[in-house]
Amino acid sequence: MADSTRDVFSALDNAKTQLYHFKAIVIAGMGFFTDAYDLFCIGAVTKLIGRLYYYDPYKNTPGKLPRNVNNAITGVALCGTLAGQLFFGWLGDKLGRKKVYGITLVTMVGCAIASGLSFGSTAQSVITSLCFFRFWLGFGIGGDYPLSAVIMSEYASQKTRGAFIAAVFAMQGVGILVAGAVAMIVSKAFLAAYPADNFKTSPVLSTQPEGDFVWRIVLMFGAVPAALTYYWRLKMPETARYTALVEGNHKKAVADMAKVLDQMDLTIEESSLPIASKSSYGLFSQEFLKRHGLHLLGTTSTWFLLDIAFYSLQLIQKDVYPATGMVPKGSRMNAIEEVFKLSKAMFWVALFATVPGYWFTVLFIDKIGRFLIQLGGFLFMSISMAIVGFKYEDLRGTDQCGKDAKNDYCNGHTTLFAVLYGVTLFFANFGPNSTTFIVPAELFPARLRSTCHGISAAAGKAGAIIGAFVVQSYAQKADHGIKRAIIALSVVNLIGFIFTFLVPETKGRSLEEISGDDKDLGGGGGRRRRRPRWKTT
Numbered sequence: 001m002a003d004s005t006r007d008v009f010s011a012l013d014n015a016k017t018q019l020y021h022f023k024a025i026v027i028a029g030m031g032f033f034t035d036a037y038d039l040f041c042i043g044a045v046t047k048l049i050g051r052l053y054y055y056d057p058y059k060n061t062p063g064k065l066p067r068n069v070n071n072a073i074t075g076v077a078l079c080g081t082l083a084g085q086l087f088f089g090w091l092g093d094k095l096g097r098k099k100v101y102g103i104t105l106v107t108m109v110g111c112a113i114a115s116g117l118s119f120g121s122t123a124q125s126v127i128t129s130l131c132f133f134r135f136w137l138g139f140g141i142g143g144d145y146p147l148s149a150v151i152m153s154e155y156a157s158q159k160t161r162g163a164f165i166a167a168v169f170a171m172q173g174v175g176i177l178v179a180g181a182v183a184m185i186v187s188k189a190f191l192a193a194y195p196a197d198n199f200k201t202s203p204v205l206s207t208q209p210e211g212d213f214v215w216r217i218v219l220m221f222g223a224v225p226a227a228l229t230y231y232w233r234l235k236m237p238e239t240a241r242y243t244a245l246v247e248g249n250h251k252k253a254v255a256d257m258a259k260v261l262d263q264m265d266l267t268i269e270e271s272s273l274p275i276a277s278k279s280s281y282g283l284f285s286q287e288f289l290k291r292h293g294l295h296l297l298g299t300t301s302t303w304f305l306l307d308i309a310f311y312s313l314q315l316i317q318k319d320v321y322p323a324t325g326m327v328p329k330g331s332r333m334n335a336i337e338e339v340f341k342l343s344k345a346m347f348w349v350a351l352f353a354t355v356p357g358y359w360f361t362v363l364f365i366d367k368i369g370r371f372l373i374q375l376g377g378f379l380f381m382s383i384s385m386a387i388v389g390f391k392y393e394d395l396r397g398t399d400q401c402g403k404d405a406k407n408d409y410c411n412g413h414t415t416l417f418a419v420l421y422g423v424t425l426f427f428a429n430f431g432p433n434s435t436t437f438i439v440p441a442e443l444f445p446a447r448l449r450s451t452c453h454g455i456s457a458a459a460g461k462a463g464a465i466i467g468a469f470v471v472q473s474y475a476q477k478a479d480h481g482i483k484r485a486i487i488a489l490s491v492v493n494l495i496g497f498i499f500t501f502l503v504p505e506t507k508g509r510s511l512e513e514i515s516g517d518d519k520d521l522g523g524g525g526g527r528r529r530r531r532p533r534w535k536t537t
Contacts, residue, residue: 012240012257013158013510024155025164027232028148029171034108034226035141036175037182038115039081040314041222042074042134044183044343045215049073051335052211053123067473069127075468076131077138078311082461084142089454092143093246093447097151098238104147105230107140109223116220142461146453149441153449154239158510162365165438170358173429176314177355180347183218187340190214194336211335245446245517283448291516295443296452298502302374303436303460305496309381309489310428312467313421353422357429369507370435375500377431382493384423389487395420432496436460442506445515 046065055063065073084104091100114133120126148168156164194210243253281287365373388395395417436456444452471489474481512518 009241009244009510009512012155015157017157017160021156021160021164023232024152024236025167027229027236028152028168030225030229031105031108031144031148031233032168033171033175033178034112034222035144036172037179037225038108038112038137038141038175038219038222039077040176041179041183041218042077043314044180044339044346045218046070046073047342048211048215048335048339049127051338052215053126071469071473072131073127073134074472075465077134077141078461078464078468080135080138081142081145082138082458082465084139085145085454085458085461086142087139087454088143089146089450089452089457092147092150092450092454096238096242096247097147097154097450098236100143101147101151101233101236102230104140104143105226105233108137108144109227109230111137111140112223112226113220116216116218118216142454142457145437145457146441146450149437149453150450151236151239153438153441153511154241154446158508160366161442161511162370162438162507163362165441166358166362166365166434169434169437170355170362173350173355173358177347177350179218180343180350182221183214183343184340184347186214186217187336187343190336191340211339214336214339241446241511283451288448292444292452294502295504296455298499299436299440299443299452299456300459301499302378302432302496302503303440303456304463305492305499306378306428306432306436307460307463308467308471308492309385309496310433310467311464312471312485312489313425313428349418349422349425353425354429357426357431358434360426360430361434364430365434365438366507369505370439371500371503371505373430374432374435374439374503375497377427377433377435378493378497378500380427381424381431382490382497384420384427385486385490385493388417388420388424389483389490392483392486432500439503439506442511442514443504445517446511449515 050065050070051063053063054065054069088100088104111133115130115137118126118130118133120129149165152165152168153161190210190213237256237259238253240253240257243256244250281291361373395414440453440456441449471485474485506514510518
């Protein structure tokens with residue numbers, strides 16, 4: 001690597017943490033907050049949608065979404081996310097990270113609002129329009145994955161890169177937490193304003209028409225945090241590594257970083273600038289497969305396997321909690337009360353299990369390393385899910401509490417079940433759910449980094465789609481379906497443990513060293529008149 005380029009990247013790698021690093025975390029993190037909120041808030045309201053649009057007054061039971069409709073509502077956004085990850089990941093390498101970053105945010109904001117405004121004169125037409133908008137919502141969400149990860153990795157210093165990328169991803173946990181909180185607050189407010197006891201029919205079987213506002217408000221709220229960061233996304237400069245290594249404009253790269261990193265000063269002569277990378281091997285060329293083929297196999301396979309388990313756990317919460325007695329059966333609650341109870345359970349599990357796992361990764365990833373965290377996460381997920389699966393009947397209990405009992409399965413060990421379920425989610429996030437997002441943003445060359453991250457993320461969403469359409473369907477069949485699904489997910493995690501050995505450790509190394517970019521750059525065309533002067537404090 002030519003000296004001037006080495007100085008540019010060395011300054012970035014060794015820069016002390018300062019205000020703009022935290023600003024970048026917030027800007028990128030708010031996108032991820034929105035991603036998680038929009039993907040997971042649907043789990044809190046699908047039962048309500050079923051009771052609103054599929055209620056049969058001639059049956060003495062609450063309305064329920066048909067299995068294929070339920071899977072479509074929860075899974076269509078994941079299909080859009082997969083497509084968006086591939087498309088925007090590729091576009092991020094072609095046009096630049098910044099140019100594409102605003103497009104994804106606008107897509108998310110618009111489609112989140114449109115999802116809440118889903119229209120139609122029949123249940124089928126409302127569900128069709130909801131699925132249409134959630135697909136494009138997922139498309140925008142998909143673009144945020146590779147762009148947020150790559151932008152943060154290319155901004156961060158060498159010593160704190162893992163923690164900074166993990167902090168961006170940790171906003172996913174906050175989004176899941178807030179999804180539960182918003183659903184809980186909105187449903188509680190409507191319960192207070194429109195008590196079910198005011199209805200002449202059974203308060204359990206009746207479905208208040210006001211419930212239609214509940215799910216729409218919950219879905220539309222996801223547009224708020226994303227919209228608040230739109231201006232700052234437009235103001236972000238292109239990353240220096242993209243400008244220098246892909247566009248070949250080293251002078252602009254240096255100038256852009258000098259504007260945002262206040263503790264740096266520089267002077268550089270244009271004649272001393274090196275040319276862009278000499279290497280021109282393409283994606284999936286023989287040279288790429290030789291250098292990074294196993295790396296890409298490792299990042300795609302582990303993310304694929306992780307998301308089968310992670311998204312299955314998130315999406316079947318609405319089925320698991322009632323089955324174990326953590327939430328009363330829907331037949332004992334009115335529609336809005338069911339949303340409140342379910343979102344409350346989701347909130348507490350997220351607060352004590354999901355969110356801490358993300359922030360443990362932030363604290364320890366640059367100390368322990370990516371490899372050990374991912375390895376340990378897969379292992380502990382597999383063990384805890386195996387215990388839950390094989391001991392499911394004991395943990396769940398049997399329905400022998402008497403005719404007047406208020407709770408289902410009251411002789412089961414529901415507290416222990418909740419603990420084991422929480423342990424699984426904790427080690428998913430203090431483990432492969434975080435590391436599979438971080439490592440692809442570090443392993444690959446700058447001109448293919450966004451594309452490869454998008455491919456890895458899309459493999460993950462393929463696993464999530466399996467979770468949404470296959471695992472979720474199987475879990476809904478009966479109680480034995482949930483048990484067998486959890487055991488199968490334990491095996492999936494064990495396979496992820498094995499595939500982790502294909503992914504190298506990236507802790508404490510520069511991006512150029514990891515990816516091989518430092519070997520592919522040549523010197524400048526003119527004689528160097530002056531070395532760039534960097535001053536870091």
